[in-house]
Amino acid sequence: MFHGHLNARMLRSALPALSLAVLLAAIFYTQPRAMSYFGLNLMLQYAVPIALATLAQMFVITVNDLDLSIGPFVGLVACIGATYLHDAPALGLFMLAGCIGLYALMGALIHLRNLPSIVVTLGMSFVWLGIAVLVLPTPGGKAPEYLKALMSLQVPLVPFPIVAAVVIALVVQAALMHSSYGVVLRGAGGNPKAVARAGWSMLRAKMIMFGLAGVFGVLSGLSLIGLTTSGDAHIADRYTLYSIAGAILGGAEFVGGRVSPVGAVLGALTLTLAGSFLIFLRVSPDWQIGAQGAILILVLALRALISRGEAR
């Protein structure tokens, strides 16, 4: 009976990797050119900021909340990065730190007043977008050189996006899943009452998790302008949805503190690659958008098949 649980659990945690592998295989089959340093580099570059945003979302999901503001927040960071950080680095850094602080305060407000996070973050999404439009009324600005250099780094053998994804995933995995305080943070999602009864501050846990979301939102925005080289208030509007979808694809559950950092990163990669695969397929323009949906469904259906087959 315990073996049953164990196997099912292990299988479930292997699913994100499996769907990614299936998708990659399909891509390599349709476009062998993609199977190269150059190809992987091109296909996966934009997965890095998405993976970071997905991790930010995952932190919030860990404590049973949902962040509808991460997309506009990444957009705001991109705008600050392409303006103040470039022109007045000290002020830029200060603003970014302030943003992270606001994120932590958002967590505190949600906890102290017992508010539904969806509404608070929805409200904040307008606030971030508004500030971004004020910071950078029309798209433009210039990303700091070091960010551009970092994001176009040429690592020997393995493309940079893969190295970055692996490093990010492992660091967060270690911090959240294996450190002793990480346990408390996840426990805060699993049974907040029990954690509070053991004498831990739930306020602190919420603030830390939202603060971390802010940190990863900032990292996401900065890596994004490293790629695009300039900012735009709307640049990451869709990141909200991607980040939720990526986290869920990666095995996170909306309640109960069940999350997986490695899974989240893999989920983000899967989402990005689903877009690439579509382009290689050459679907008629009318059905291109639909094909994107169909690919997602196929990948997930395959997962369902595998997990059901093995569960027997």
Added chain:
Amino acid sequence: MTRPPQQIVDLTDVAMSFGAVRALAGVDLAVAAGECVGLVGHNGAGKSTLVNVLAGGLIPDRGRIKVAGEDITHRFNVRTAHQHGIRCVFQELSLCPNLTVAENARIFHARLRGMSWKRRAAALIGAKLDEIFPGHDILPHDIIGDLSIGRRQMVEIARAFTVTVEPLDLVILDEPTSSLDAVTAGQLLAFVRRQVAMGTSVILISHMLGEVLGTCSRIVVMKDGGVVAAKPAAAFNRESLVSAMGTVVEVQGVAPRPEIAGSRQGEVMVEARSRRQLNDRKLVAHRGEVIGLAGLAGHGQTRMLLQIFAAAGKGDLFAEVRGPVAIIAGDRQTDGIFPLWSIGQNVTIRSLRGMVRRLLIDSDQERAMAATWQQKMRIKTPNMDDNILTLSGGNQQKALFARALGSDAGIVLMDDPMRGVDVGTKIEVYDRIRQEAAGGRTFLWYTTEIDELKYCDHVYVFRNGIIVDDIPRDELTEARVLSASFHEAA
């Protein structure tokens, strides 16, 4: 009354109200070092509220709290309670289901950190589990959510007794045996006796009066938020304890019901086989029978009940079920209650279909059913429209009883349903089950209390997911159930 020299805690005149409900009405309670205090009382008497205050989880409206002789009423909270060596195993379990056994131990101990915390936490909880429940099959890296409720309870108990740097002076156990089978419960009580002998104090809350009488040195009886008796255990026996609790019921031996006993005839309502069963042994229930499912906890009884429940109405390869089925959950938090609803809504949900008049549910009829069953089950609440969570644990369980018994189901499955139900109510419920069975209802009753098997017409003993023995009522003995539970049986 002479008081032992060192008081670990001393509560004076503690009062606590939830809105209109007066849960504690000025309670005095002192616990000395090395003492085992039994706390008994009917459902809703205020026991859990009292221990919540003791553990720092609730701030009372009034009263004084002294710990180790020092008055700390105004800075008493969970943290200070922990620092002063007071631990509590709450009635509604407080483990994090998404974490492993070892990780839950870590949550409990702020000091379990640093490089090798995982190994140390695993060793700590593993050792304590071995000490209390020898022969258990829980691994430190098992995830709590995967464990059955009995095993979860074992983990939580073991965790409360682990020690890192903070002292361990008093452990409060709020109905620790409610989800444990007789053998495991015995292991726990033996451990409590050893622990008390070593100087740790324990407060034990239980509705199994035998446990309290056999383990505790002093017994405090609560009724309606106040203490009505507090005497050495030796001064009580079962009858005097029951009458002190204010329950006027005859506690007597149970005679087999003459109508059906031993006959095993009539229409077959349920026929089910365990998926793992290799021989052709199967569970059969005739109309009007009370069938017992026995054995140690976690050996597939719940699974069998769920299999029958799932097969109802459509049937499957392993189970054939005739007629509508209702189930009374034992694990009320995950299987039973709807936490956002009122008590009334929780009771009526299973019967609403029959109350639909011109597409709409008849609210009068709904209210009437709630009122009837409040009275029948004696659910202790000022208002059935109050939220279900305002009920004490045992009263929540009564609401679940009402849900099933009030329904149209001809077959009622009971998944160890008496968890946390007080003696008085239990006896009424036993009576009700017998009446209903006489009226043609069929009961399948999984119980971890061997005493309850006496109310059954036929008993199946489970081990490792299969039926290892079936015992007619007249052959039923405790020894036979136990031996079947442990060995591939007779």
Added chain:
Amino acid sequence: TIDIQSASADTSAKKIALSNNYAGNSWRQAMLKSWEKVTGQAVSDGIVAEASAFTTSENQVTEQAAQIQNLILQGYDAIVVNAASPDALNGAVKQACDAGIVVVSFDGIVTEPCAWRIAVDFKQMGAIQLDYLAGRIPDGGNLLEIRGLAGVFVDDEIHAGIEEGVAKHSQFKIVGSVHGDWAQEVAQKAVAGILPSLPEVKAVVTQGGDGYGAAQAFKAAGRPTPLIIMGNRQDELAWWKEQKDANGYETMSVSIAPGVSTLAFWVAQQILDGQEVPKDLVVPFLQINQADLETSLETTEKGGVANVEYSLDDAKAVIAGE
């Protein structure tokens, strides 16, 4: 980068891709249709080997950047792009240029210097609205402005043009400004909300496609219909015609022709053909005046947008700066 001069003069083996970021309105649909029609002919005539269109599933800069990167991988010789953002695609465009690919942007242009731009003077599009109004209503009056999506450069450009126009013709005053996000329903909603609080409105200046929604909102509020600048959609033209027949209503309509995608196609083909093409080209917008209304309405598909498709000769003329 490759030396364009030495490239083969024959483009019959070349592959051109269209990178598009949005397909959710009639303008974009007409754009894609024109592309299909003109490039389909070009492919069957053997002028180019392939000319496929790609649309992202979400209107997102990052998706389009990834799309361009995938087109690079696919080995296209030229990418024609209608960009979601003028600057934010620069990274991907640069990568394409570095891979030796010709990048031609139109409508939504990119600022990356290595790319070609077929720009519309959006500022001018705003300014001429005021010039027209000054001619029609010499006394001036109150204006309602319907803008596009906040934070997008086209919105800002047209708005700047309108501001300039107001500064030039100071008899006009903008008394209300709403964002219609270039969606008819949104525009209608926003206008209906602000109308009750506004004094008499003489005219409505728009960014294209919002005219009909504004007219509906005025009608619903029971207010006299002001002079509304239209945006070349068939429903706008039809409404205008209705009003004209009923009460001699007069206005103008201005927008860019979706067929500009075909111009971009020919420009890309010319570049691949080794022709010298200046990096910045300007394409006139399509203006419909009272006199052309009937003819334009006839040639416009029901529910579509007034359109012009470009031929190779048109493209050559534009390149020559005529």
Added chain:
Amino acid sequence: MTVGVVSFLRGQAWIWSFLATAAVWMATIIFTGGVGGGQILTAALSFAIFTVIVGIGQMFVITTGPGNVDLSIPATMALSGAVTTKLMDTQNELIALGVLVALGIGICVGVFNYLLIRLLRIPPIIATLSASFLVQSTAIAYGRGLRIKPPPALADFTTAQIAGVPVLALCGLAFTAIMGLVLARTMYGRSVLAVGQNMRAAWLAGINVERTRLMTYMLSAMLAGLSGLLLSGFSGGSSLNMGEEYLLASIAVVVIGGTSVAGGRANVPGIWGAALFLYLLVTMLNTFGASAGLRLILSGLIIITVITLAGGGERKR
């Protein structure tokens, strides 16, 4: 007596969205010096109704438990609008057919969503997102973005007013009342609430969990289809992006209106309050003439303020 009324109202989560609506309206009227108050309300009612219709569908979905959300509403609206306007082809006689087709499209999308969730075990958020791509593509392929006028009778009905009150809003009010009754007093409504609190307990209490979920996703998509049809009647034709703003708006009105995102608790009147509030908020800021950036910031802060004032007492799971 008054104390009783006040404490009754305090217990109702929806009261806050109406208070906020009143406050925002007052602020607008004060700014304009008392001009146009009635007309603003009329406009608010005419537009809020569409948000209300899709919001109710979304509310039922969200109420079935954490993680349940319907992201295919915008695409369904677009498809329904495209198909029905083309089908009705401005002929009044075909309106009934149009309504049937709109509902039929809703049923198809709802069943498809549910099958993805049930058979393929795809989390609802991703299932409905993927489905929405397919639906959107169908709308594009079918309608090609052409904007066909609605039949005159439909246009008249959707824009008709009685003494300044939109007829559609009156119908919507009746519909809302019915849905409130469905939620509180029918087997289906109770099932939704039970499933949303605890799916397993609901199954064990004899509720047909899967049928409840199927019906809920169907309901949401049918309402989206219907509102696509009505909206194209109201705004003189359908367009492919006409549903876009309802993605967030449908979720926003549900949660601002006091429905629990954790599931199991729904609030029908709150949807009206929230829909009116969101509309009037934009109107107020437009009237103030705030710049786009400032407008966004203020709307965000006002939403947070309202929820902070309203929340707190509410127990969150």
